[in-house]
Amino acid sequence: xxxFVNDPDFxxxxxxxxxxAAHPEVMLSTLNDHVVTLRDKQEKVGVITGGGSGHExxxxxxxxxxxxxxxxIGEVFASPPAQAFLDAMxxxxxxxxxxxxFGNYAGDNMNVKMAIQMAEDEDIEVKYVVATDDIASSPxxxxxxxxxxxxxxxxxxxGGAKAASGGTLTEVIEVAQKVVDRTRSxxxxxxxxAIPAVGTPNFLIESGTLEFGIGHHGETGIExxxxxxxxxxxxxxxxxxxxxxxxxxxxxxxxxxxxxGSTMLMEQYVVCGQVLATLRxxxxxxxxVYVGNFVTSLDMGGMSLTIVDLDAEITQxxxxxGQAVGLKxx
Amino acid sequence: xxxFVNDPDFxxxxxxxxxxAAHPEVMLSTLNDHVVTLRDKQEKVGVITGGGSGHExxxxxxxxxxxxxxxxIGEVFASPPAQAFLDAMxxxxxxxxxxxxFGNYAGDNMNVKMAIQMAEDEDIEVKYVVATDDIASSPxxxxxxxxxxxxxxxxxxxGGAKAASGGTLTEVIEVAQKVVDRTRSxxxxxxxxAIPAVGTPNFLIESGTLEFGIGHHGETGIExxxxxxxxxxxxxxxxxxxxxxxxxxxxxxxxxxxxxGSTMLMEQYVVCGQVLATLRxxxxxxxxVYVGNFVTSLDMGGMSLTIVDLDAEITQxxxxxGQAVGLKxx
Numbered sequence: 004x005x006x007f008v009n010d011p012d013f014x015x016x017x018x019x020x021x022x023x024a025a026h027p028e029v030m031l032s033t034l035n036d037h038v039v040t041l042r043d044k045q046e047k048v049g050v051i052t053g054g055g056s057g058h059e060x061x062x063x064x065x066x067x068x069x070x071x072x073x074x075x076i077g078e079v080f081a082s083p084p085a086q087a088f089l090d091a092m093x094x095x096x097x098x099x100x101x102x103x104x105f106g107n108y109a110g111d112n113m114n115v116k117m118a119i120q121m122a123e124d125e126d127i128e129v130k131y132v133v134a135t136d137d138i139a140s141s142p143x144x145x146x147x148x149x150x151x152x153x154x155x156x157x158x159x160x161x162g163g164a165k166a167a168s169g170g171t172l173t174e175v176i177e178v179a180q181k182v183v184d185r186t187r188s189x190x191x192x193x194x195x196x197a198i199p200a201v202g203t204p205n206f207l208i209e210s211g212t213l214e215f216g217i218g219h220h221g222e223t224g225i226e227x228x229x230x231x232x233x234x235x236x237x238x239x240x241x242x243x244x245x246x247x248x249x250x251x252x253x254x255x256x257x258x259x260x261x262x263x264g265s266t267m268l269m270e271q272y273v274v275c276g277q278v279l280a281t282l283r284x285x286x287x288x289x290x291x292v293y294v295g296n297f298v299t300s301l302d303m304g305g306m307s308l309t310i311v312d313l314d315a316e317i318t319q320x321x322x323x324x325g326q327a328v329g330l331k332x333x
Numbered sequence: 334x335x336x337f338v339n340d341p342d343f344x345x346x347x348x349x350x351x352x353x354a355a356h357p358e359v360m361l362s363t364l365n366d367h368v369v370t371l372r373d374k375q376e377k378v379g380v381i382t383g384g385g386s387g388h389e390x391x392x393x394x395x396x397x398x399x400x401x402x403x404x405x406i407g408e409v410f411a412s413p414p415a416q417a418f419l420d421a422m423x424x425x426x427x428x429x430x431x432x433x434x435f436g437n438y439a440g441d442n443m444n445v446k447m448a449i450q451m452a453e454d455e456d457i458e459v460k461y462v463v464a465t466d467d468i469a470s471s472p473x474x475x476x477x478x479x480x481x482x483x484x485x486x487x488x489x490x491x492g493g494a495k496a497a498s499g500g501t502l503t504e505v506i507e508v509a510q511k512v513v514d515r516t517r518s519x520x521x522x523x524x525x526x527a528i529p530a531v532g533t534p535n536f537l538i539e540s541g542t543l544e545f546g547i548g549h550h551g552e553t554g555i556e557x558x559x560x561x562x563x564x565x566x567x568x569x570x571x572x573x574x575x576x577x578x579x580x581x582x583x584x585x586x587x588x589x590x591x592x593x594g595s596t597m598l599m600e601q602y603v604v605c606g607q608v609l610a611t612l613r614x615x616x617x618x619x620x621x622v623y624v625g626n627f628v629t630s631l632d633m634g635g636m637s638l639t640i641v642d643l644d645a646e647i648t649q650x651x652x653x654x655g656q657a658v659g660l661k662x663x
Binding site: 272 | 336389599
């Protein structure tokens with residue numbers, strides 16, 4: 004593989020060394036070397052997440068004041084064990100309880116729920132919200148089975164901002180659940196990714212084709228298609244999300260384009276321009292736009308589109324100060 | 334090519350449509366559809382740059398309050414014409430003169446100098462600074478011939494912050510030149526990039542090898558090497574820069590790792606960790622760390638390391654508020 008790595012089996016550990024050395028606001032937990040935590044403890048509800056590695060800057064990059072307090076780090080594309088989620092809960096708890104805001108995958112679900120039981124024995128109150136924004140991963144009738152992808156960003160930002168403003172655990176959970184309910188994403192892939200310890204792609208995308216609805220670990224999408232123009236792809240992604248929302252009237256929206264790893268920012272802006280044009284043609288107002296690599300899939304080629312149906316509270320919390328250490332490095 | 338594009342010959346125009354639609358703080362110039370400018374004119378020295386596309390978020394992403402006022406946009410890997418630089422100067426001028434802070438490439442150099450002559454006829458005073466941070470592109474004795482790569486970020490940030498604080502044109506130029514003189518970069522490549530309108534890589538990097546010192550358009554580096562471990566590469570990059578600096582004693586430094594396009598953030602943090610460890614072992618203090626895709630080369634695999642020898646003034650200006658619209662999108 005043409006990548007920068009020491010022992011591929013320890014790429015996550017080496018990344019964590021670099022991440023904590025680069026960002027003095029965070030540190031490895033003294034409880035668990037696969038938990039990263041803010042150095043300064045905050046007098047507020049703790050907010051955590053966790054998940055497999057390979058999605059950087061998610062999840063660890065979203066630690067910061069007004070965002071996440073601690074993150075449980077899994078190996079590449081593998082859930083962190085229950086103990087790591089528990090240790091992240093212990094790090095984030097300051098007596099106000101902990102909101103665990105994570106993406107819906109089987110392993111994470113199982114391990115978070117086990118960790119919550121273990122946290123009870125430590126007298127830590129934990130409630131959780133599960134991001135289910137990926138509309139390709141299950142039909143609308145079984146929306147609770149959908150996976151969480153880049154839309155998770157909004158759950159973390161809103162939950163983190165609510166906690167920072169002094170919200171109770173119940174209030175943090177309620178507003179995080181509200182934004183999850185108002186968030187939809189769709190992902191398209193044009194190049195596979197390779198897990199460093201394997202060295203070759205674990206799936207293929209044929210040249211000249213696109214996987215509409217591909218998952219963030221290469222899960223089979225809705226449809227293999229001929230690779231169309233950026234305009235065609237942007238319109239199809241936008242309409243898939245609008246159909247799923249089935250809005251009654253014009254809305255105020257936030258839009259996020261997230262590159263999957265090797266897709267150029269130039270391409271992301273090309274698609275973004277068409278998404279915004281399509282939404283505006285249909286009468287919607289786009290209030291906030293995010294373009295960049297927010298939740299990736301190793302070096303996969305492709306991007307996700309996320310749309311959030313804003314309300315006044317969500318807009319206000321999106322505008323709140325928040326210092327995600329993996330984004331605010333300038 | 335497995336990319337998101339309409340007509341590859343118009344990928345830059347499509348990107349500009351998306352960029353200006355996504356970021357309401359900026360707009361296409363009414364003078365020139367290859368110039369992007371801040372919407373709100375500032376009562377201060379204007380600060381501009383320009384260059385070929387394919388290096389996003391550079392250059393247009395660094396427009397913003399406290400950073401750049403206008404940018405001339407070239408086609409992919411091609412300098413903008415003199416007229417575009419001139420129109421950026423006209424957009425940025427508010428009677429206080431314009432600082433043109435650009436990277437040292439033959440085409441940009443020629444076109445900026447022609448534009449400065451044209452600006453004289455418009456009674457706009459323009460002075461310039463040329464970034465020459467890429468130590469691989471010319472020996473130390475001919476440092477003025479070196480190219481500008483990711484180190485340009487510091488020139489833009491420092492020059493922009495000085496202008497925002499009310500500095501005169503001479504003061505902006507002096508401090509931008511000072512930071513250029515105190516900045517060194519080295520780049521390594523492991524995968525070639527392809528210009529969208531061509532469709533195939535315009536150079537090759539053999540599997541199992543690394544190009545030490547490769548340029549941001551695939552210019553031949555110092556040496557083709559067997560691809561070593563991340564640790565070996567990080568140490569070699571760090572030592573190449575330290576040798577070029579030839580410091581007398583321990584220093585306070587800023588460090589930037591910039592991915593070239595398809596190199597994962599995970600890899601960037603792995604290398605960053607070793608760079609920081611090496612610098613600290615040698616007794617230097619690292620005050621600020623930047624990790625991410627700051628100046629890219631389309632979808633090239635690789636990364637650059639930049640080190641800045643800080644002083645009190647540079648540190649203060651680095652900490653000044655600055656809203657680069659292409660970074661501050663969260």
